[in-house]
């Protein structure tokens with residue numbers, strides 16, 4: 001495989017968010033889940049080659065309007081590790097791994113850079129801060145023996161960019177200088193796969209820059225985006241990045257897509273954001289604690305969740321003309337089970353209640369604990385839908401309409 005640096009100056013791609021129809025959390029324990037990519041909610045990223053010795057990152061969506069890192073500074077903070085010396089040809093057999101020591105050093109470097117920038121900026125009166133303060137100071141722990149605390153939720157994305165950039169370019173003598181820019185119309189940390197769409201874009205841009213034709217090597221995108229997801233989430237099942245990479249509607253279990261579902265009915269779905277911020281890593285950890293305390297009971301619930309997903313897949317494949325009432329029941333049952341395993345939140349129940357008072361079914365989607373739910377809309381009853389939307393919005397929720405299915409990773413520039 002050709003791994004020379006691309007001569008193209010700018011690479012631009014987009015990747016979709018995802019909607020888990022059935023099976024979140026159970027999928028982390030090897031069960032089958034059903035998920036679809038969100039046609040109209042996407043993250044876009046571009047990488048531009050530039051002169052010099054820096055990585056410049058612009059990502060207002062996560063509160064970073066602009067920040068730059070000197071590549072030689074990053075390399076010198078890793079000089080006592082083996083990471084840069086261990087080079088392997090970049091082909092589809094390379095399995096990227098999370099190196100806790102390297103991650104820790106990069107993270108420290110990122111923090112120091114942010115602190116330095118903040119000090120510099122605060123000394124300039126009236127100057128806009130490059131780092132918008134975030135109110136939600138989520139705490140993360142990496143999936144290794146060595147527990148690292150990252151105090152700011154944007155930090156992990158910067159660490160992921162630097163780590164995967166180094167990984168994919170370390171076989172060269174000279175590291176290229178890039179400018180990364182990203183934007184998104186997905187809500188962040190709301191269960192719609194904002195992190196996976198970011199991860200898929202990051203992997204694709206960096207692979208394109210290595211001259212790898214991403215559209216012909218989706219398995220590589222999936223593998224490298226899974227690495228970014230591990231940095232952000234800890235122990236993801238891989239469903240989110242698989243949907244973002246391959247697109248469509250998929251049945252996923254045991255780390256891979258088992259089936260692309262081609263015969264999907266024309267589902268009309270309303271996505272409702274409770275605006276309760278939460279973090280997937282934390283909610284997955286909470287479910288894990290419950291599982292470890294009572295594995296038999298939790299496994300039984302995961303089995304029931306899997307049965308729900310399997311019933312839905314069967315209905316889609318059989319092209320049942322009257323699947324609405326069956327789907328409604330599956331949605332209600334799955335939501336109850338998600339509450340029982342510890343993924344619920346009172347605001348999500350409020351969405352379900354409002355929906356059911358008007359004859360609709362709804363369930364949480366994604367990790368839960370806040371974030372989003374979806375409502376299955378029915379025949380075109382515009383008046384009733386308008387009442388539903390206005391009641392949800394009056395309660396303080398935000399509604400989105402998006403198609404499901406379609407393309408995963410997509411080139412946005414003809415490069």
Ligand SMILES: Nc1ncnc2c1ncn2[C@@H]1O[C@H](COP(=O)(O)OP(=O)(O)OP(=O)(O)O)[C@@H](O)[C@H]1O
Pocket residue numbers: 043059061062153154155156157182183184187188189190191192193194195196198232233240278279280281366367368
């Ligand atoms: N557009 C983006 N650009 C850079 N980083 C992002 C972007 N979107 C998400 N992230 C990273 O992902 C983290 C949020 O991930 P999290 O998994 O909690 O939310 P989610 O992906 O929306 O939810 P879920 O995994 O349940 O679908 C953010 O804190 C940030 O580090």
Ligand SMILES: C[C@@](O)(CCO)CC(=O)[O-]
Pocket residue numbers: 020023024025026027028191193235236237238239240280284366367
């Ligand atoms: C909660 C979860 O099942 C879905 C998050 O979008 C976690 C995962 O599969 O990695």
